[in-house]
Amino acid sequence: MLGRSLPADMDADAVAGVDRRLAEIRAAHGVAIPLAIESGSRAWGFPSPDSDYDCRFIYAHRPERYLSLWPLRDVIETPIEGELDVNGWDLAKAIRLLLNGNAVVIEWLTSPIAYGVDERFRAAFLAFAEQVADRDRIARHYRGLGYAHQEQHLRDGQPIALKKLFYMVRPAAALRWLRLRPDAAVAPMRFQTLMAECDPPPAVAAIMADLIARKALTRELGAAVAPPEIIGFIADEFRRADETFGARVPRPEAGEREQADRFFRDMLDHIWRDRPTPDRS
Incomplete structure (x- = not known):
């Protein structure tokens, strides 16, 4: 059944x-x-x-x-x-x-x-x-996913479709969740749970909560320059991932x-x- x-x-x-x-x-x-x-x-x-x-x-x-x-x-x-x-x-x-x-x-x-x-x-x-599940392999997955969206959508000082921020913040939050839990490899799927458990800076949590509420009500969030708090969070977590997780992923x-x-x-x-x-x- x-x-x-x-x-x-x-x-x-x-x-x-x-x-x-x-x-x-x-x-x-x-x-x-x-x-x-x-x-x-x-x-x-x-x-x-x-x-x-x-x-x-x-x-x-x-x-x-x-x-x-x-x-x-x-x-x-x-x-x-x-x-x-x-x-x-x-x-x-x-x-x-x-x-x-x-x-x-x-x-x-x-x-x-x-x-x-x-x-x-x-x-x-x-x-x-x-x-x-191997933490380094999982981290490599999220790191590659995040970098791909970052390179495609994030340009210094240029407007970005705000809904695209979710596709960079989510892997950054997953990397942070893994970094804070040395014995875990399976991060939560639901974004709200992931954000709560990875304990991001308050400004980042507030911005993303606001975007979730707005996205639930409108078909298009529009475009704007990415908030510096979000840019900093993404860059910091990707940098930390490069330092924390193995560069060579074992087969x-x-x-x-x-x-x-x-x-x-x-x-x-x-x-x-x-x-x-x-x-x-």
């Missing part, structure tokens, strides 16, 4: 559209989908009235399909139509990306908005992530790969154990 957790203000037609798309994917590809969640601004906690519905999912083929001589494609992509954006990763891809430090997998697992989630699968995957070791293989097989067994085998006659 898949659990759902959908805010009351989500558009019913959009949710029905996501459900239809997921049902079509299951039928067309013969896969199970143990995790289908909302990603993007709605799940991060700073949506606009016209925010898209960004459904992301993890799927699994039947175990015997992974024994094929011909490699399976490890993504399922569907066309973006209107406000619907529905795409997913194969379970094997999600595990490999996690081992290599891709924090997106963790964010999907911790999304507060669920279209359909096998909670035993999610709990097991999160426990596995806690065991194998997954043999023991981690073996652990990942066991987890992959265990999850396939869990996902398909009680599902009927299709009639191939």
Whole structure:
């Protein structure tokens, strides 16, 4: 039984559209989908009235399909139509990306908005992530994400679309959260929780809280020169990340790969154990 957790203000037609798309994917590809969640601004906690519905999912083929001589494609992509954006990763891809430090997998697992989630699968995957997620690899992910947005959007003295600030402050806050917690590697997905737990300077917290409130009411925040407090916060956290986290990110070791293989097989067994085998006659 898949659990759902959908805010009351989500558009019913959009949710029905996501459900239809997921049902079509299951039928067309013969896969199970143990995790289908909302990603993007709605799940991060700073949506606009016209925010898209960004459904992301993890799927699994039947175990015997992974024994094929011909490699399976490890993504399922569907066309973006209107406000619907529905795409997913194969379970094997999600595990490999996690081992290599891709924090997106963790964010999907911790999304507060669920279209359909096998909670035993999610709990097991999160426990596995806690065991194998490497802080330096995760930090490299957020550092690269933040730098990319900084280089693309932030220019000295030039106006910036204010909504773009979220995409630089969020990775900077995640890096700060990791720096303040030497034994942790899984930062909160929800922006408000992340900001509260990383304890940013009061001026930064106030500016971002104001932007969240304004973004919830308007389709377009407009453009302005980025506040110096925000610029300073981003620059400082990226600099500290360069000093705190390893410059060379280690590749997954043999023991981690073996652990990942066991987890992959265990999850396939869990996902398909009680599902009927299709009639191939």
